[in-house]
Amino acid sequence: MNDDSSPEATLRKRLYWHSRRGMWELDLLLIPFLEQCYGDLAEADQAAFQSLIEEEDQDLFAWLMRREWPEDPSRRRIVKMIVEHAETTDNDRYRNL
Template identity: 75%
Template sequence: MNEQSPQEAALRKRLYWHSRRGMWELDLLLVPFLEQRYDSLDEADQLAFRQLIDEEDQDLFMWLMRRDWPEDPDRRRIVQLIVEHAESADSIGHRPV
């Protein structure tokens, strides 16, 4: 098991709490993605995720519910990764409760 530096641990806590939006639909997508995929992302995608969670809930909802897509290519890519992760988890019966 890898030890996290105090800075890494603080960043992880911040990401976790910023991923918990208080909107159930967003929580079900963002938190599992953070817990299950974030560490395996390359640096650019990790940065895109950190920037994504600073967005407004209304925008996140529209993007993650596939009602609209972000114009920025990096933001669009991370949204697609999150949506694909949720769909793959759902298809194998690992939908978060």
Template identity: 65%
Template sequence: MWELDLLLIPFLEHCYDGLDEEDKASYRALIAGEDQDLFGWLMRREEPDSAYKRIVELIQAHAENADNDPRRPI
């Protein structure tokens, strides 16, 4: 899903390297899941499974950060 790419790729590019090993493992497990589940969780339509709650919150927080707007001039 294109919408997921807009959230997951920037997080991967900007945040993944700074995560601890547990969060990295959660991210890898998360993206191996079903797109419909990921979409519902990341769009706050559904509560994520407890195993993914922290990584989903980190991705959401990164997406909501105004500094991540690709239209914003540098």
């Protein structure tokens, strides 16, 4: 993170710290997605991500571990995007071994 104090940079910093959950499994999914994908998301998907990280850890864990899916369609969409990003990233990592 740099010293940029623009509204976008301030929002990104806030999202980063809210994405750090203290639960390793969630951190491994949320932070890379934020860093690598958030900036390219449509405005509605960015809003869905912002809303998602306000949820309780146990709900996030159940959704991101694919034990269940959120009922809200926009929330379900962003969860699936995060899961797919993690799967793609893992596949790329193992392909390069």
